[in-house]
Amino acid sequence: MSTEFDSTADRVVIIGGGPGGYEAALVAAQLGADVMLIEENRCGGSAVLTDVVPSKSLIATAEMMDEIGRSGGLGIRISDDASEDDGGTVTADLEAVNKRILALADAQANDIYEGLIRAGVKAIQGKATLAGRDQVHVVEAGGTEYTLDASTILLSVGAHPRELPSAQPDGERILTWTQLYSLDELPEHLIVVGSGVTGAEFASAYRALGTEVTLVSSREKVLPGQDEDAADVLEFVFRNKGMNVLSRSRAASVTRTDSGVEVVLADGRRVEGSHCLMAVGSIPNTEGLGLEKAGVRVNDSGHIVVDGVSRTSRAGIYAAGDCTGVLPLASVAAMQGRIAMNHALGDAVQPLKLRNVASNVFTAPEIATVGFTQQNYRENPTDIDTVMLPLDTNPRAKMLGIEDGFVKIFARRGSGSILGGVVVGPRASELILPITMAVENRLTVDQLSASFVVYPSVSGSLTEAARKLHRHL
Known part of the structure; x- marks a missing residue:
């Protein structure tokens, strides 16, 4: 059976309900398209159910434990039945932690689904494959099968953990x-x-x-x-x-x-x-998707090849997220999806600029980066200035007991334009934003350093680092 959309509207079919898929669906619906999103599991995809939301929720609990562990240096004493010498005992109830994590993931998946429905998106649970350049074959969870005609198709099918033959996971140990x-x-x-x-x-x-x-x-x-x-x-x-x-x-x-x-x-x-x-590592979920039948090109690793506006090698078919191998970040997947729909439906659009993408490693301490890297600096030492300022010199960091971390800024020699930066420390994911905005808007170190910051604050190290890059004219 072939199912037609409203012939008066643009017809968009999205395969995959992760960040790339659901963000694309919201944009397409806002632009007036008739949108159907097919997700095999639940809206939000693996990013919400098994990857980003669960892992960062676990890490949030770990961060609290880490802060408690550092609290002794701030004069805090935790007492229970343990002796005063060891400061008491704080333990994690992993069963309770994981119960909370899964509840958060469930709530987020529900929120995404409800948001899609309110926007007018037709969200279907089922498995979808390409049946050609402008057709998608759907098998719903209940067994109903049909083929959808579409003027635009977006593939956002994600990836799954890589497994080694000599180390097969058993889900227990x-x-x-x-x-x-x-x-x-x-x-x-x-x-x-x-x-x-x-x-x-x-x-x-x-x-x-x-x-x-x-x-x-x-x-x-x-x-x-x-x-x-x-x-x-x-x-x-x-x-x-x-x-x-x-x-x-x-x-x-x-x-x-x-x-x-x-x-x-x-x-x-x-x-x-x-x-x-x-x-x-991970492997893209592109096998069995029908890419060859539709004429969509993949690289040697199985990732779908896309350009700056998320187009594949086949006109009318776009791709976003981890299945493209561009950058395995939820923020990048979402931006790819939004760009794809803006381009497909004729709205204003700019190609994805990877140099402006901020990323974060949620360890303790966190590591946040944007723009130019140490490798870029090493390759262009005469064109780029850099400064690295340890956080242990920051008064607010001292008050908080922060001993490990730094702020690093890369700037164009001569003009002082900020090209990138690194922040290492607690909540680095929040502190990287001013540098990201500077990179995006081509601000100079003097413009950043002239910005008022709260005293004392950890963010004060950003403006202090910028001042160290000032050159007398």
Whole structure:
């Protein structure tokens, strides 16, 4: 059966209800299109149900634990049945934590669904595949099948955790990041394989919650690809908090034992723990989507190839989010989706500018970045000025007991235009915004430094760093 939309309206079909999909649907509906969104699970996609919302909720609990752990330096004493010498005991009830996390994810999924319905979007639970250039085949959850005709199609199908043949997750002891929320007790010893953003975030969170953590990193330092100074600070903090970081150590296999798991490293070393989290990347959900039939090109990794306005190789078909491999961030997926619909429906649009994208690693301390990187500076040392200001010199940071972190700004030599920056510290995700606005609007270090800031405030380090880049004319 083929289902037609209202012939008087633009016809938009969106496959996938994650940030790229639901944001695109809202824009398309606002522009007057007749919009149908098909999501196999629930609105919000994996970002809401298993990835971003759950992980950052877990990290929020871990942050509170971390703050409590630092409170002794501020003169706070926690007392219970424990002796006064050890300051009392604070523990995390993982069953209660995960119950709260899943409730938050459920509420967010409901909010998104209700928002789509209010906007006039037809949200359908089911599986969708491309049936051609302008057709989508749908199998609803109840079994009903039909084909939708569309003038515009958006693919926002996300990605799933990569699995290794020698380390197959079982959902009990060997886990992907989507399976952690079924645990009802804290792991005694969690081995995290992979030191990228996901691995570092969960290693940081579980260490703060009181779990013994071993982080297996195949690289020389954690967070490969991130700012090197930031990675150095984070690794120092990890080790200082008792985390066992195994650098230049590649996991060859992970197997169950009678009491937990055993990770065998490529050099023959063996690490035993109670649980293992596999954080070794993700794979786009593009297999079986019908891309070849529709003439949509993918690269060697299976990601859909798109341009700056989210167009695929086939006219009328757009893609957004982790399935494109542009940047695996919910904010980027949402922007891709919005740009796609604005372009498809004839509204004003500007191509995605990755240089202006702010990102954050939700470890303790957080690491926020935007724009130019240390690598860019190394490649253009005569064109770029940079300054790095430790947070432990900031009066507000001292009051809060913040000892680790810094502010770094990159600026164009001569003009002083701010090209990028890095913030390492608690709530760095909030502190990066002024630098992001400066990059977006091409502000200079003098313009940033002339802005009034509250005294005392951690954000004062941003203007202080900018003042250090002033050049006498």
